[in-house]
Structure formats: C-alpha cells, structure tokens
Amino acid sequence: MSKKAGEVRSGQVKISDAFWSQMQEKVIDVVIPFQEKVLNDEVPGVAKSHAIENFRIAAGLSQGEFYGMVFQDSDMAKWLEGVAYSLTVKPDSALEARADDIIEIIEKAQQPDGYLDTYFIVKEPERRWQNLHECHELYCAGHMMEAGAAYYEATGKDRLLRVVERLADHIISLFGPEGEKSHGIPGHQEVEIGLMKLYHVTGKEKYRDMARHFLEERGKNPDYFYEEKMKRGWQHWGQYSTDKLDVTYNQAHETVYEQKEAVGHAVRALYMYTAMADLAGADGDEKLYQACRTLWENVVNKKMYITGALGGNPEGESFSSNYELPNDMAYAETCASIAMVFFAHRMLEMEMDGCYADIMEKELYNSTISGMQLDGKKYFYVNPLECEPGVSGKLFGYRHSLPMRPGWYACACCPPNLVRLITSLGKYCWSENDSAIYSHLMIGQKAELEKAQVIVDTSYPWEGKADYTIMPKTEEEFTLAIHIPGYVDFEREENCLRVNGEILDAGKLLKKGYVYITRKWTVGDKVSLRFPLEVRRAYANQHVRENAGCVALLRGPMVYCFEGVDNGEMIQSLRIPKDLKAIPFTCEEGVLKGNVLLSIEGYRMVGSDELYSEKPPVKEKAKLTAVPYYTWANRGENQMRVWMQEE
Amino acid sequence: MSKKAGEVRSGQVKISDAFWSQMQEKVIDVVIPFQEKVLNDEVPGVAKSHAIENFRIAAGLSQGEFYGMVFQDSDMAKWLEGVAYSLTVKPDSALEARADDIIEIIEKAQQPDGYLDTYFIVKEPERRWQNLHECHELYCAGHMMEAGAAYYEATGKDRLLRVVERLADHIISLFGPEGEKSHGIPGHQEVEIGLMKLYHVTGKEKYRDMARHFLEERGKNPDYFYEEKMKRGWQHWGQYSTDKLDVTYNQAHETVYEQKEAVGHAVRALYMYTAMADLAGADGDEKLYQACRTLWENVVNKKMYITGALGGNPEGESFSSNYELPNDMAYAETCASIAMVFFAHRMLEMEMDGCYADIMEKELYNSTISGMQLDGKKYFYVNPLECEPGVSGKLFGYRHSLPMRPGWYACACCPPNLVRLITSLGKYCWSENDSAIYSHLMIGQKAELEKAQVIVDTSYPWEGKADYTIMPKTEEEFTLAIHIPGYVDFEREENCLRVNGEILDAGKLLKKGYVYITRKWTVGDKVSLRFPLEVRRAYANQHVRENAGCVALLRGPMVYCFEGVDNGEMIQSLRIPKDLKAIPFTCEEGVLKGNVLLSIEGYRMVGSDELYSEKPPVKEKAKLTAVPYYTWANRGENQMRVWMQEE
Known part of the structure; x- marks a missing residue:
C-alpha cells in the first residue's frame, strides 16, 4: 500500500468531452431542474415529495404534517450535493440563490442541540435515535454532511457546512465507544462517508474518529438491532417496518474485519466499503486496507456482472451467492454501480493500481449511465443483462426488472445519485x-x-x-x-x-x-x-451457470448488448460465430446517433415449430447489430441480451 | 372425433413388469401404510394430520376440535381411493377391514341432508357453501366421490358409494342452472371429475349433468368469487385467505369454451380439462371436445417441460406465459403431471391418437415418478429441470424448488396422488x-x-x-x-x-x-x-430462451439428466458433442441398480479463474454419465441439469 495520493476536487477539472459533456448537460439541464420541481411538489402525476415543505414545517415557517418516507430529507441533501457539483461545471447564480434559500430553511429547521431530521422534529420528537435500524436518521445525516462539504467546496459558502458540523457534533455527543454513550450503528450505512467528507474538508479529526467508531462498532454486537427492537417494545415507526432481523442484510453480522464476503443490500455494503477504504487511506491503516481488499476481491471476482452491475438477488436488493448472477432476474441497482465507483476511487487513492481504475471505468460507461434514458428524463433502478417483455416487470421473480425506464420514483435514490456522480466526474479523473x-x-x-x-x-x-x-x-x-x-x-x-x-x-x-x-x-x-480499439470477446467463469456457452462483446470500456429492434424476434436464437467478425460503425441517426455500434455476421438458429424436436435447428446467416449496453431500451420495449450463445 | 372407446378398469389388469411392479410395491408397502399412520397421527415428527379424528368428531364418536387444513378431508379420500386400487393389485384383507371401519365413520359423519365436510360440520356449521372460493368443500366432495367409486369398483362394497351419492344429491339440490339455486362454482376444480366418476359407475345422468353445470357455469360470471366475498362481508374462514381475486388463477375468467390458453394454477386447470374431456367423450360433445383440444395444444406445444412437467411459474403454482419455461425456477408440481395423465387418458378415450398416449407415457416415466424417492419414503412436490444446491430451496425465486426430497408435507397432495396413479396404472394401459x-x-x-x-x-x-x-x-x-x-x-x-x-x-x-x-x-x-432404443437428442423451440444452445437426451420414453455425483463440479461447464456418441449401460449397483444410464464422450470447458476473461475456455475431453430424470436426487444433494449445452 503506497501513501495515499492527494484527492483532486471536481472543481479543478473542466470536462470538455464529446461523450461526457452531453451527459453533464443532461443531468444539469434536465434532472436537477426536474428534481427541484419534484421537491417543491410542482410536478403533477409524480408521487408527492413534500421534502422542502417538511423542512419549512420543521423550521416553523409553515404549518402542516410531515409527509413522505422517513428518510425524505435525504432527497433534499442529494439534490443540494448535485447542485453543488453542477455549479462547478456550469455556474448558475439563480440556481445557487435558490439553493441558498433552501439552506437557510434547513438551518432554521435544525434544533438548538444540533439535531436535524424533519420526520422526528415534526412527527415524533420523543422517538429520536431509538430506531436506528429502520428510521435512517444517520443515513440522512450522512447525506446532509456530503451536501454541506460539497456546497462549501463548490461555492466557498459555509452555512450548510456549519449546520452539518453542528449535526455531526450532536451525533458525537450521543454515540461513541465511551461507556455512557449509545453503541448504536446505522441501519443504512452512509453517515460514515459523510463524516469522512467532513474530515477531509475541515481537517477535524473528531469526524474521522466518529467514522471509525461507526465502522468498528458494526458487527461487534450482532444483536444490536434486535436489542433496539426489544427496547422499543417491538414497535416500529416512520412508515417503515422490517419484518426480518437479518443482520447480514445490513452487514451487521460480523465486524468489518471479519467480513470476507459481500452480502446483503448491495448499496449499504458498498457505502460501507467506501468509508472503510477512505478511512484506511486517511489513517494508513493496513489492517483496514486488507479488509477492504478482501471484500473488493470478492465483489469483483465473484459477484459482479460484466457491465459492472451489482446485486444478483432482487430480495433485499442484495448480493447473491458467489457466481450466482442471473441476467434477467438481476437487481443490479444503478446506485450500487455508483457506489462501486466511490469504492474503487477510494481504493485507487490508496494504491495506484489499474485494477481499480478499470472497474471505475467499467461502471462509468456501463451500468451507472444505463440508469438514465438518453434524454435524461427517465431512469432505471434495475439494470438487468437480459430483458424479456411480457416477463420482465410482470411475472414473479422479474417484477422489479422493468423493460423500459419509468419516470420518477417515490423512493428517489438513483436519479439524484447519478446527478452527483456525473457532475462530480472531474474528481475521479x-x-x-x-x-x-x-x-x-x-x-x-x-x-x-x-x-x-x-x-x-x-x-x-x-x-x-x-x-x-x-x-x-x-x-x-x-x-x-x-x-x-x-x-x-x-x-x-x-x-x-x-x-x-x-x-x-x-x-x-x-x-x-x-x-x-x-x-x-x-x-x-x-x-x-x-491503441486502435478492437471488438473483444469475454467469457464468464465456468462457475457462472447462467452464462454457459455464452460470449459477451466489448469494445473499449463499452459492454455491448443485442436488442430486438435491431435483430428481430427471439434474440436467444442468434449466435455469435467463434471466428467473430465485428465491424464497428458510428450510428448516424436516431437517438443512438454518435454511438459506435457493432455489425456482426452471425447466425440465427431456425428450428422446428414444435415445442421439442429431435431435429437440430439449422443455422442461417444473419446480420446482427450490437449497441452499447448503456443505450438499451431507448427505442421502445423490446428484448435485450448481453450474453449471447456462441456457435 | 371417434366414438368414445370403452374404459378399462384398473382391476382388469395385473401388472407384472420389471419397472412398474416394484413401483406398485413401493406405494403399497411404503406409502399407503405410512399415510395411514399419518392420518391416525401415529408418526412423530410429522405435521399432525387429525384427518380420521376430524371424522370421528363429526360423527359424534369423539370429542374435540377440528384440526388441519380446511380441505383436510381430501387426504382421507385420496388415501381411500389409493387403498381401493391397491386392493386390486394386492389383496389385503386386514387393510380392507381398516378401510371399511373408516368408511363407517365417514358414513356416521355425514349429515342427514347428505352434507359431508368435517371442517364445517365441526367448526362452522352456519357457514357451509358460503366461501367456495377458499374453502374447498366441493373439492373435498369430488375426492370423496372418486374414492367411493373406486372402492366400489375394487371391492364391490357400496357403503362409501352410497355416502357420496347422497352427498352428490345434496349438492345437486343446492347448485344448478335453475334460478333459485346457487350459481356457485368451486374455487378448486375436482368435483367435476368426481361427479363424472359417479356417472360412470352408477350410470345416473344427474351426476353427469351436474358436472356439466359446474363446467359450463365457470367463467359465465367472472365476478362470482368477488360477489361471494362481498356477500360474506369480506371475511374469510377456514384458516385460509386469498388476498387476490385473480380469477385467471382458478380459470374462472372466461367460460371453458372461451379459454384458449392454459393459465393459473396448473393442477386446477388440468383437473378441469380432464373433466371437460371426460364429459365431451361421454356426451359426444364436439364443441366441448374442440375446447379441450385447444387447451391441450396450448399446454403441449407451449407450456410443457420436456419431462412432461407443468407450471413454469412458482407464484400460484401456475402456468407461465407461452414458452416461458425456466428450468431452475420451475414449479413443475408432481400433481400437475399426474393430472396431465388424467387429461391425456380422457382425450385418448375420445380419439385413439398416439399424441395422447405419447404424453401419457412421457408423464408416467418422468415427472410423475420423479416425485417419489426410489425407496418410496420421500417426495418432491416440485420437479425442476435444473438444481443448484445453495440456490435451489434457499434463495429468492428458488425456495420452492428443493434439492432433495423432504418427507411428508402438511399439505399432503402429491404422495397420495402418486399412490392412486401408480396403483391404478392398469386402467391407462x-x-x-x-x-x-x-x-x-x-x-x-x-x-x-x-x-x-x-x-x-x-x-x-x-x-x-x-x-x-x-x-x-x-x-x-x-x-x-x-x-x-x-x-x-x-x-x-x-x-x-x-x-x-x-x-x-x-x-x-x-x-x-x-x-x-x-x-x-x-x-x-x-x-x-x-425397435432397438437409440439415444435421441431433443432441441427446444427457439422461443424457449432458457434452453438456447442446449440439447436434452432421451432414450425410449426416458428423459435423461446429468448429476454432479457422476460428473463432478460445475455441470454447466460440460458439453454434449454434436456428433453424440452415447453408450447405454445398465447400472449394476447402488440405488440406481437396474436403470439404463448413458455414458457419453463429451467435453468439459476449462476457462480462466477470473470472473470474466477474454480467453475462450478450452475444451477437454470428459466422460459424462446421464441418468434417467426420475432417479435424480437419490444419491445426495448435488447439481442436476436436463438441458445441456451442445458443442
């Protein structure tokens, strides 16, 4: 492990790139304004947000009831973080002024002791910090810290930074290793990242120490959430109840040093690994680095889709078992791929090893941006590697995996996460x-x-x-x-x-x-x-039963896929020849304009009309077209496959 | 459609067959006595049945509460039907005497008006016939009718037959097309089969007419179950509540003449089709025959696994959409394959076409008997075409699909269904x-x-x-x-x-x-x-995305599969050569003794240790062994696949 290299801020880099500049424009021109309207409840037909109003009520500026998810505040925080980065890409004084106004409301909503969570301020002031498992106060705090740090770095304005420092200080006053303090840990990791960002911006070691505390406390007492539940008399609040107390789900089953396999909710896991790597780098902590490395290797060598997608199990949006990577049933959440960029970036800062940069690149060009429609207006949470209309989004096992990007979600995690990733792209460079x-x-x-x-x-x-x-x-x-x-x-x-x-x-x-x-x-x-780009073929490890006999095509960092719109019906009947001849060409029209597609002389297997036949199917020549994975489902609902049978 | 051929009774045929005689012995020597003990609550560690005791309580011979499923009586009926057939295979006067005693109790439990359902007699006498959707009174009645008819045919004793005739007459007094009668239909089809059997045994047309009524009433008012639910004030009873009122689930969405696609719960559907075919044959009803034929073709040409298994969707134990036949997630219930034998047999009686006999044969040698461990002691409800230990039976989407046959189930449908099929095999000959x-x-x-x-x-x-x-x-x-x-x-x-x-x-x-x-x-x-048996290769229709690139091996009526115990790890990495050389040989030892296995010179693909590699895997020669599908999971928990990649 080499000495941690200095982080570069996104503001130091002005992107001017045929591929990424238009991505940045889309999130700045489409997603940020759209989300702002959502937060202000100005978009008819979209699930009511109430996020700003919640803060106004908490601040005494408005009357009413809290509305939304118990973690609704985090939408506000993520938007502000995205705005901060966007201001470094494209200054916008009117937007900045509106953000400043919101920050003022947030400041007013903060309680005298530093507490800041509108659900509990407005609705259940007596129940603060009693349901860390389900109520995500620490998660919201972490996002607010990230926003405060980013806004300060982008604008030099420290009002939100001061708010979140007071919030962090309040948390430090309540949680910690000292006997009299709570030994609670967050149900959804995130505050660890926020605290580390506060540390990086302010240099104050107490924030780093608090991040270490939360990371090291985790798994020490695997019964913590159970005991918490007993203490609150098995009640739940915050519109959100977890039936099961499966502590592997939120990585609380072992200490971070004991965890050797990536398990449970993929985003929670990867946020935790990110904070671990950040802390290991900040402290030159070899033991913690080794823990990160073990988890990194498990993820990259046994649990990652070729697109970089993560989470093979839709139940609990989770990692599945090793090599269990169903293409059509994948959870493969956009946020998990974004989190993998964070993790890779922190690993890279500790050790300049291309293996991390390769994964960062894979995520950036594939399963992160596949989450956004090419026009920036609709979003996938789930990024499968195979889609079958009539099955995907409809049948048991596949309901989560939609064939087309829908609009906004009530649980608005992925779109704003994409905003902050794409607007802060400079810092990953x-x-x-x-x-x-x-x-x-x-x-x-x-x-x-x-x-x-x-x-x-x-x-x-x-x-x-x-x-x-x-x-x-x-x-x-x-x-x-x-x-x-x-x-x-x-x-x-x-x-x-x-x-x-x-x-x-x-x-x-x-x-x-x-x-x-x-x-x-x-x-x-x-x-x-x-380095002239060749079309490359990739094969999955033989352990991956889902991809037996299959090949995937790559060119540069891009993973390719095959869609029905280009290749006709039954794309499962298409075959990629072992002596592949693929000709890249630039798409000249339509929504894919500017993307390099692949033209392949392949085959279509033509078989009997019977359900089962003893006649082998015969192969007919077929001209196939592959498109970059991230562009799929932009031309209507159709079949899609990344892994194709080779012949 | 030719004239219906005369049915042959199982008692006319004495099986003396190396393959089937030992199957009959197993169900007679192992399953029937075991189930008798279960029904008498004499097996420790097995979910309490209480079925006989429920009848004793209903008969006033015992004190106590009803216990078990609302359709617990059907276990009693299925056992009696199996006993009846078994007596024709292997007379057993002691068993017959015990069955007679139970029949006497059943007779005593019957109410003066002919009503017979212990749940309602004992527990909710005021709520008879008010929840046909969930409470399965007609389903239990149907099984009891089948038992009464079979017991009469086997023994000449008509006590149970008279009981079920009174029950049928009671049903006829309540349900029917006449204005004042209930237009209710059964939630789970079965009474239609029972009534047709009563008709065949007694020649009384009223039973056939009642079967026709239930079949023709179905789907006339798709809101029937909804209206029934409203009438009972949205209450449910009978320990059993159906959240959804999805009328396709129990085939009540359209009339039987309008239904063109097999949908919903596979066993319910196939019981209905069986009764339809029976009635069409009995009445020479061309229109009803055509309805049967349409559904037959949909099942056989678009919804059947190569093993004969049925039900591609574990949600609701249902048929999936056309060509959607996941191997590892299959529901593929033993009872559905048994029901398909019934349906094929009834179709065959109308039209001597080998297509029906072929399917009957496929079911008998594959996905029916795969439900039973070779020693007769354990049972599969779910008969998948691919098993992955660590995934099957464990992870989301696969929990229903166990890697090893467990013992008895609280919902004991498949084992007694296998008993009655195998003991009555003669009649299908x-x-x-x-x-x-x-x-x-x-x-x-x-x-x-x-x-x-x-x-x-x-x-x-x-x-x-x-x-x-x-x-x-x-x-x-x-x-x-x-x-x-x-x-x-x-x-x-x-x-x-x-x-x-x-x-x-x-x-x-x-x-x-x-x-x-x-x-x-x-x-x-x-x-x-x-006709010397060759090893045959089968290919799935190109619409079946699950089997792309795959081949299945057959010999005679047997479908073969590959298990880990014979073929080592990662059977997904094995390949069947296109120039297949398969040598059949008779297994000389172990639990598979006497079965013909296949020895194949195949390949194993050996690839990189990396999760994804640009190096194509190389093929190494490998000696592979395939075993008859029905024998899988008899040699410990291991991987299994029917469909193998061809190379």
Missing part, C-alpha cells in the same frame, strides 16, 4: 501526490492540478486515442502517470505511447496499469496514446 | 370398443379384456421389445391396436412388427400412432414389437 500526477480516466478536459495544467483531448470511448498537453507549474521534475485500460496490450505495435512525437517503450514504463513518464516538463509537452 | 382393443402403454401384464386375455411381456422402458400373447374370448375377428411411441420409425429396418414370427409392413398398418392388426385370433397368437 486525477490523483496527485508530491512526485506525480495520475490520470485515471481518459476524458476530454482541462485540469488545474498543483503541478500542472493538463489539457486532455480524446475521442474515447469510441477511439483509443488521447493527447495530454502539459503546462507545468513547476520547474522540477515530476511524473505523469496515465492509466492504461487493462485490455490494452503494448506488445502490439499499433498500440503506442509518444512524448512530443517520440515513441516510448510503453511496456517498460507500465507498472500496475499505469505508464509512468518522469521528466522536466516544458509548456506544451504532449503525451499521446494510440 | 387399454381401451376397448366393439371392434378393437387398444394397447396404450407397453407394460408387462396380464389383461382381462372383454374380447381377449392378453399377456404382455416386455423389457420396456429399457429395451424396445414387447410381446403380446392373445387368448381370444370370441371367435369373431377383432382388431388389436398397439400404440407405437412417436419416436419409433418403421422406415428403419431394425424396427419391426411380427405376428407369429411373420414380419408385417408396420408402416402401412400405422395410423395416428397405433398399428392396427385385424384378424381372427387363435389362442397363443403372438404379436412382437422390436
């Missing part, structure tokens, strides 16, 4: 430490780092081509380390790395997925990467 | 009409038909070899028609048909799956069939 700057992602941009300004010009993910122009701010030698995607092989002569036109021996400079170029940089020095 | 005797199944036996005694000597299903020795009872010419399994092709010269050693042109004699041999028969005339 770089790390910087005393001797080096590390480029993790090939995204067109201008980055203001401490040692240099770097302009990245790229046509990634559609072409393997990136030019880094360096404007050093120091005369001293430093290293530019660039992550090379794991699929690039510098043994192949068409793949090459140049500095100012001169070819370097990239293979020699490559260490754990990064090429390291150390020199005294001159203004305008140019590092160029070229 | 033959039909007889004025001019011909029809052999449907190749089972070793001595049959006492009206025109002849026939001795069948066969080594089926392990060899395609059967000798029919005819002892005519008439000097007139008549036809012996023998069903030739659909997979036998007389174009192949090794397949042949001989009469007294002389080869006949079987192809010419073959009509709709039967060879017709018409002659004046002499005592000792011998008809010999020889």
Whole structure:
C-alpha cells in the first residue's frame, strides 16, 4: 500500500468531452431542474415529495404534517450535493440563490442541540435515535454532511457546512465507544462517508474518529438491532417496518474485519466499503486496507456482472451467492454501480493500481449511465443483462426488472445519485501526490492540478486515442502517470505511447496499469496514446451457470448488448460465430446517433415449430447489430441480451 | 372425433413388469401404510394430520376440535381411493377391514341432508357453501366421490358409494342452472371429475349433468368469487385467505369454451380439462371436445417441460406465459403431471391418437415418478429441470424448488396422488370398443379384456421389445391396436412388427400412432414389437430462451439428466458433442441398480479463474454419465441439469 495520493476536487477539472459533456448537460439541464420541481411538489402525476415543505414545517415557517418516507430529507441533501457539483461545471447564480434559500430553511429547521431530521422534529420528537435500524436518521445525516462539504467546496459558502458540523457534533455527543454513550450503528450505512467528507474538508479529526467508531462498532454486537427492537417494545415507526432481523442484510453480522464476503443490500455494503477504504487511506491503516481488499476481491471476482452491475438477488436488493448472477432476474441497482465507483476511487487513492481504475471505468460507461434514458428524463433502478417483455416487470421473480425506464420514483435514490456522480466526474479523473500526477480516466478536459495544467483531448470511448498537453507549474521534475485500460496490450505495435512525437517503450514504463513518464516538463509537452480499439470477446467463469456457452462483446470500456429492434424476434436464437467478425460503425441517426455500434455476421438458429424436436435447428446467416449496453431500451420495449450463445 | 372407446378398469389388469411392479410395491408397502399412520397421527415428527379424528368428531364418536387444513378431508379420500386400487393389485384383507371401519365413520359423519365436510360440520356449521372460493368443500366432495367409486369398483362394497351419492344429491339440490339455486362454482376444480366418476359407475345422468353445470357455469360470471366475498362481508374462514381475486388463477375468467390458453394454477386447470374431456367423450360433445383440444395444444406445444412437467411459474403454482419455461425456477408440481395423465387418458378415450398416449407415457416415466424417492419414503412436490444446491430451496425465486426430497408435507397432495396413479396404472394401459382393443402403454401384464386375455411381456422402458400373447374370448375377428411411441420409425429396418414370427409392413398398418392388426385370433397368437432404443437428442423451440444452445437426451420414453455425483463440479461447464456418441449401460449397483444410464464422450470447458476473461475456455475431453430424470436426487444433494449445452 503506497501513501495515499492527494484527492483532486471536481472543481479543478473542466470536462470538455464529446461523450461526457452531453451527459453533464443532461443531468444539469434536465434532472436537477426536474428534481427541484419534484421537491417543491410542482410536478403533477409524480408521487408527492413534500421534502422542502417538511423542512419549512420543521423550521416553523409553515404549518402542516410531515409527509413522505422517513428518510425524505435525504432527497433534499442529494439534490443540494448535485447542485453543488453542477455549479462547478456550469455556474448558475439563480440556481445557487435558490439553493441558498433552501439552506437557510434547513438551518432554521435544525434544533438548538444540533439535531436535524424533519420526520422526528415534526412527527415524533420523543422517538429520536431509538430506531436506528429502520428510521435512517444517520443515513440522512450522512447525506446532509456530503451536501454541506460539497456546497462549501463548490461555492466557498459555509452555512450548510456549519449546520452539518453542528449535526455531526450532536451525533458525537450521543454515540461513541465511551461507556455512557449509545453503541448504536446505522441501519443504512452512509453517515460514515459523510463524516469522512467532513474530515477531509475541515481537517477535524473528531469526524474521522466518529467514522471509525461507526465502522468498528458494526458487527461487534450482532444483536444490536434486535436489542433496539426489544427496547422499543417491538414497535416500529416512520412508515417503515422490517419484518426480518437479518443482520447480514445490513452487514451487521460480523465486524468489518471479519467480513470476507459481500452480502446483503448491495448499496449499504458498498457505502460501507467506501468509508472503510477512505478511512484506511486517511489513517494508513493496513489492517483496514486488507479488509477492504478482501471484500473488493470478492465483489469483483465473484459477484459482479460484466457491465459492472451489482446485486444478483432482487430480495433485499442484495448480493447473491458467489457466481450466482442471473441476467434477467438481476437487481443490479444503478446506485450500487455508483457506489462501486466511490469504492474503487477510494481504493485507487490508496494504491495506484489499474485494477481499480478499470472497474471505475467499467461502471462509468456501463451500468451507472444505463440508469438514465438518453434524454435524461427517465431512469432505471434495475439494470438487468437480459430483458424479456411480457416477463420482465410482470411475472414473479422479474417484477422489479422493468423493460423500459419509468419516470420518477417515490423512493428517489438513483436519479439524484447519478446527478452527483456525473457532475462530480472531474474528481475521479486525477490523483496527485508530491512526485506525480495520475490520470485515471481518459476524458476530454482541462485540469488545474498543483503541478500542472493538463489539457486532455480524446475521442474515447469510441477511439483509443488521447493527447495530454502539459503546462507545468513547476520547474522540477515530476511524473505523469496515465492509466492504461487493462485490455490494452503494448506488445502490439499499433498500440503506442509518444512524448512530443517520440515513441516510448510503453511496456517498460507500465507498472500496475499505469505508464509512468518522469521528466522536466516544458509548456506544451504532449503525451499521446494510440491503441486502435478492437471488438473483444469475454467469457464468464465456468462457475457462472447462467452464462454457459455464452460470449459477451466489448469494445473499449463499452459492454455491448443485442436488442430486438435491431435483430428481430427471439434474440436467444442468434449466435455469435467463434471466428467473430465485428465491424464497428458510428450510428448516424436516431437517438443512438454518435454511438459506435457493432455489425456482426452471425447466425440465427431456425428450428422446428414444435415445442421439442429431435431435429437440430439449422443455422442461417444473419446480420446482427450490437449497441452499447448503456443505450438499451431507448427505442421502445423490446428484448435485450448481453450474453449471447456462441456457435 | 371417434366414438368414445370403452374404459378399462384398473382391476382388469395385473401388472407384472420389471419397472412398474416394484413401483406398485413401493406405494403399497411404503406409502399407503405410512399415510395411514399419518392420518391416525401415529408418526412423530410429522405435521399432525387429525384427518380420521376430524371424522370421528363429526360423527359424534369423539370429542374435540377440528384440526388441519380446511380441505383436510381430501387426504382421507385420496388415501381411500389409493387403498381401493391397491386392493386390486394386492389383496389385503386386514387393510380392507381398516378401510371399511373408516368408511363407517365417514358414513356416521355425514349429515342427514347428505352434507359431508368435517371442517364445517365441526367448526362452522352456519357457514357451509358460503366461501367456495377458499374453502374447498366441493373439492373435498369430488375426492370423496372418486374414492367411493373406486372402492366400489375394487371391492364391490357400496357403503362409501352410497355416502357420496347422497352427498352428490345434496349438492345437486343446492347448485344448478335453475334460478333459485346457487350459481356457485368451486374455487378448486375436482368435483367435476368426481361427479363424472359417479356417472360412470352408477350410470345416473344427474351426476353427469351436474358436472356439466359446474363446467359450463365457470367463467359465465367472472365476478362470482368477488360477489361471494362481498356477500360474506369480506371475511374469510377456514384458516385460509386469498388476498387476490385473480380469477385467471382458478380459470374462472372466461367460460371453458372461451379459454384458449392454459393459465393459473396448473393442477386446477388440468383437473378441469380432464373433466371437460371426460364429459365431451361421454356426451359426444364436439364443441366441448374442440375446447379441450385447444387447451391441450396450448399446454403441449407451449407450456410443457420436456419431462412432461407443468407450471413454469412458482407464484400460484401456475402456468407461465407461452414458452416461458425456466428450468431452475420451475414449479413443475408432481400433481400437475399426474393430472396431465388424467387429461391425456380422457382425450385418448375420445380419439385413439398416439399424441395422447405419447404424453401419457412421457408423464408416467418422468415427472410423475420423479416425485417419489426410489425407496418410496420421500417426495418432491416440485420437479425442476435444473438444481443448484445453495440456490435451489434457499434463495429468492428458488425456495420452492428443493434439492432433495423432504418427507411428508402438511399439505399432503402429491404422495397420495402418486399412490392412486401408480396403483391404478392398469386402467391407462387399454381401451376397448366393439371392434378393437387398444394397447396404450407397453407394460408387462396380464389383461382381462372383454374380447381377449392378453399377456404382455416386455423389457420396456429399457429395451424396445414387447410381446403380446392373445387368448381370444370370441371367435369373431377383432382388431388389436398397439400404440407405437412417436419416436419409433418403421422406415428403419431394425424396427419391426411380427405376428407369429411373420414380419408385417408396420408402416402401412400405422395410423395416428397405433398399428392396427385385424384378424381372427387363435389362442397363443403372438404379436412382437422390436425397435432397438437409440439415444435421441431433443432441441427446444427457439422461443424457449432458457434452453438456447442446449440439447436434452432421451432414450425410449426416458428423459435423461446429468448429476454432479457422476460428473463432478460445475455441470454447466460440460458439453454434449454434436456428433453424440452415447453408450447405454445398465447400472449394476447402488440405488440406481437396474436403470439404463448413458455414458457419453463429451467435453468439459476449462476457462480462466477470473470472473470474466477474454480467453475462450478450452475444451477437454470428459466422460459424462446421464441418468434417467426420475432417479435424480437419490444419491445426495448435488447439481442436476436436463438441458445441456451442445458443442
């Protein structure tokens, strides 16, 4: 484990990229305003939010009852966090003014002791902190902390930061290892991330220590939630009741050091792993790092879909058992993939290893953005790898897995999570430490780092081509380390790395997925990467029974899928030849315009009309088309498959 | 549609067959005595039955409360029906005496008006017939009628028959098309079958008419159950409440003439189709026959597993949508396959078409008997086509699908259903009409038909070899028609048909799956069939996404499967070569002794240890073993698959 590299803030990076700029525009122009209207109850036909009104009531500015989920406040927090990042991408003084107004209301809603949760302030003031299992006060607090930190970093305004510091201090006054304090832990992890962010922004160690407390307390007493339930006389409140006390569901069955397998609710798990990795990096804690590494390996080597999706079990939106990765029944929540970006990013900060950047890239180009319709107006929570209209979204086992993105949800977690991910994309692009700057992602941009300004010009993910122009701010030698995607092989002569036109021996400079170029940089020095993108085939481990006989197609970071609209009926009858010839081409029209699709000379198996026949089906040539996975279900309801039978 | 052929009673046939005699022995020696003990509450560790005691209490012979399911009486009826058939296979005067005693109690429990249902007699006498949807009074009555008819046929004793006639008459007094009568229909179809059996045994048309009434009333008013629920003030009773009023679930959404697709609870549907076919045959009702045929075709061509299993949707133990046949999530209830034998048998009586006999055979050799452990002691309700220990029986979507047969169930439907099927096997072997005797199944036996005694000597299903020795009872010419399994092709010269050693042109004699041999028969005339059994490959229709790229192996009527115990880990990584070489061999030891297994030179795909790899897996030669499907899960918990990837 190397020394933790310095985090780069999203505000240091201005994305200017054919692929990502339009994503940022969509979330800024469509999702943020839409959610703002939802929060203000201004969208007819969408489940009432009441989130802002709840704060107004809690602040004494309005009369009425609390309405919504017990964790409704978190919608407010996530929106504010997204707004903060969006202001760094595209300043908008009117939006900022409205956000400031909301922050003022939030501040007024905060109680004198620092408490801040509108459900309990308005509805059940006597029941604060008594149902950590189901009522998510700590979860809401964590999101509010993230918002406060982000808003401060984006705008320099510390009003919300001060609110959440008071909230964190209040939490510290109640929870902790000391005998007289509560040994409670959050039912849904998140406050640990929020506390770590407060620590990073303020430098105050008490927040880091509190994050450590919550992480280390977890699983020490696996009966905590049971005891809590007994204490409150088996009552529940907050419109939300958990029948089962399955402590693996929220990762409270063992201490974080004992947990070797990713289990339970995928988002809760991955938020916890993210905080663990953040803390391990901040403290140089080798033991905690090893715990993270064990869980990382289990997730990546046994529980992840090829799209990066996570959660094979729809029951409890959970990880399934090892290698149990049903394509059509996948839970594969957008938020889980977003959380995996957070986890990978924190792991990367501890150890500059391309394996983390590869996963971050896989998530960013596949199962995170598949959550959003191409026009930004509708969202998937569930991102399956196979869809069958008439079954998906309808039949037992598949009801969660919709064939088309619906609109807003009453439990609005994924869309605002996508907003904050995409608007803060800059921070995932770089790390910087005393001797080096590390480029993790090939995204067109201008980055203001401490040692240099770097302009990245790229046509990634559609072409393997990136030019880094360096404007050093120091005369001293430093290293530019660039992550090379794991699929690039510098043994192949068409793949090459140049500095100012001169070819370097990239293979020699490559260490754990990064090429390291150390020199005294001159203004305008140019590092160029070229690696023509091939269509690649991927095979699942033989343990994965679901994918027996199948192949998936990849190109660059993109996973491809086959849809009915391009390939006709019964896409399960199509076959990808073992001597694959796939021709990439740029889609010139329609909603997929600009995406690189694949044209494949494949087969269609034509069999008997009987249900079962002793005549083997015969193969007929068929021209097949594959599209990037993230674009699926944008052209009407139809079949979709990522894994295709090979022939 | 030809004239209905005469039904042959099970008592006319003495099975003497290497395969089936031991099955009959098991159900007679193991299942019937075990169930008798259960009904008497003499088996510790098994859910209390209380079924006999309920009748004793209802009869005033004992004090106490009703206990058990609201349809607990049906367990009693099914046991008596099984006992009746068993007495024709293996007379047992002590057993018969005990059955007589129980019948006496049942008679005493019957109310003066003919009513007979211990739940309502003991517990809710005021609530008779008010919750047909959930309380299954008519279902219990139907089973009791079947028992009464069978017991009379087996023993000549009519005490139970008179009881059920009084019960039927009571039902006729309450239900019917007349304005003043109830237009109620049963929530779970079965009484229609019972009434038809009463009609066949007694010749009384009122029972047939009542069966017709229940069948034709169904779906006329799709709101019937809803209105019934309103009438009883949305209360439920009988320990049993149905949340949803999904009338497709019990096939009450349309009239039987309008129903074109098999939907809802598979057993209820198939019991209804059975009664429809029985009635259509009895009345020569072409319209009703066409309705049966439409449903038959939908089931057989779009909703049946290759093993004959039925019910692709575990929710509601139901048929799924067309071609939606998940192997691991299958409901595939033993009772549904048994019901399919009933349905096929009734269709066959109307039309001597081998397509019905083929399905009857498929069910008998595969997904009915797979419900019973080889020692007769444990039972599957669910007969999946793929099993994955750690997933099957454990995870969401698969909890119903156990990897090993458990013991008795509180809802004891499948084991006694298997008892009555296997003990009455004789009746499925033959039909007889004025001019011909029809052999449907190749089972070793001595049959006492009206025109002849026939001795069948066969080594089926392990060899395609059967000798029919005819002892005519008439000097007139008549036809012996023998069903030739659909997979036998007389174009192949090794397949042949001989009469007294002389080869006949079987192809010419073959009509709709039967060879017709018409002659004046002499005592000792011998008809010999020889068709060496080949291992056959079957492919699913391309619509079945679950079986893409897969092949299933068959030999004779047997469907084969692959188990972990024979084939090692990860059977999904095994491949069946397209140039299949499969060598059948007889298992010489262990629990499978006597079964023909298949030895296959196949492959095992060996891939990377990574979860996803760009290296294609390589194939290694592997010796594979397949076993008859019905024998699976008899050698410990392990993986199982019917459909295997072909390579």
